[in-house]
Amino acid sequence: MTDSTRLPEPLASWVETVLGPLKAVQDASHPRENSQVWRVTGRTGDHYVKVAPKPVLYTRETRAYREAVPHLGHGNAPALKDNSADLLALILTAVDGEPLKGEESLARRRAAHRQAGQLLRRFHEALPGHQAQDEAAHVVESAQSGLDKHIAEASDHLSTAEADTLRRLVSTLPGLGPLPAGWRHGDFWERNLLWNGRRCALIDFERSEPGPLVSDFVKLATSLWPDHPELRTTLFEGYGRSLSDAEECALVAFAAADAASALAYGPRHGDALVTARGRATVKRLMQEGRR
Template sequence: MTEAAALPQPLAAWVESVVGAVRAVRDASHARADSAVWEVAGRSGRYFVKVAPRPISYTRETRAYREAVPRLGRGNAPVLKESSAELYAMILTAVDGDPLKSETLPSRRRTAHEQAGRLLRRLHDVYPTIRAQAEAAHAVEATVAGLDKHLGAARDHLSAAEAQLLRRLVDTLPALGPLPAGFLHGDFWERNLLWNGHFCVLIDFERSAPGPVVADFVKLATSVWPGHPELRAALLAGYGRPLSDVEERALVAFSAADAASALAYGPRHGDAFVTERGRRTVERLMREVG
């Protein structure tokens, strides 16, 4: 860890008012401009301090930690110790583990994915279906409405045929009817699953909101599952049910929307991983359904 001076003011003063004197700080931000996360250590223990990039992110994440995360069970996610609406900041208890993508032993990776499936099911079941269903319908509308913006931003990275396919797939969403709804994580993939070799922990809830539960499978479906069907099977075993035929069709449509978003975001921000994920998804969709 580096010196505590690395924690900027007035954030440092607020953190010390909550946890006491901070002895060391480590920058734990992701490699993107709007990520602001620090690990802090002091007499009272270890915490992560996170400043949300936008007010809506702060609102979503604090809502998740207060209303949904406690349902995951002790030790399965960080605990919100304190938050500041003025600073858009949160102090979270530290949890052990490394991003799941670092696990290379196939049997342990399958175990981790099965545990992750159980955690996801608990999260999805937090809200009654009727309460979540209204916001799920809005999520579908927003996905369809936002496609033109993403396709426009990604036009240099898509052929006309590819853009047409993505549009055709996303346009099928409204006709699928009401989809099973629940409280979504919103960014569910191996980067936000910590694994210590025995237990899986779910982190980063800044995109959490009620919506169609199938949308939470998109990141894995576009990054991990194509090359590892055994991990899809393990996760759905932990989740406790397979996807329905309608959800499978919705997963394809949401994956198409995600590909357009990835190819709009990745090149603009120099994110090679996101760009590659979008490109691979487009190529797979062209082969399988084009």
């Protein structure tokens, strides 16, 4: 978490060089230890200052802002005002809206998800698929190679049968052939959809990179769609196409990999929401496997 009243040095000096004197600084971090985000107000209006937790996340986010985010259109995502590799910091314009919440009426929530689908399609198509295939293959390899490590770390939260089921599902990925690829967001779910009641905007691109497009639907498939299948239908209406049979199989496999990762990460970091998502996914995959 950050100090909500001021920016630390030398970050403050750099930001004021770009934006001029600041009138107000407000903490906008996520409730986790390595999140450093501030909303700042100066003579040029409101901006966000974000310090990436790791160099790789800084590199991914700055690349996404330069190459993919402009395809979303004005006002549909923040714009990169400036960045500092030395500080791992970005200055971003502010966009209107708050993270989408379940309290919204169904009609408004569906409108937001339809727009989100449209934005995600533009983002995915910011990089032609043939240029993303090598990196997409690497994502598939990483899902496989990291699985046993995650299962070992989550051993207190997985039975032998559950671990075997996750391994079996993830092992199907190579046999599905090359999956449609492009620029994926990497953390696509309601937390990163800003909604002002009329318009949806997409934020938080630190996990963006080329890869298999279907992997972008895992967070929604494991946290939201089981209870709200109508939102899946609406999002794909906006997206403009359905998943292929191979992508549907890959979505299950990526969900299995995500569940192992969640059960390795959540308990270790005291994150009850991530842990619950992992457990719910494992339970659902086991039930579906018995049908």
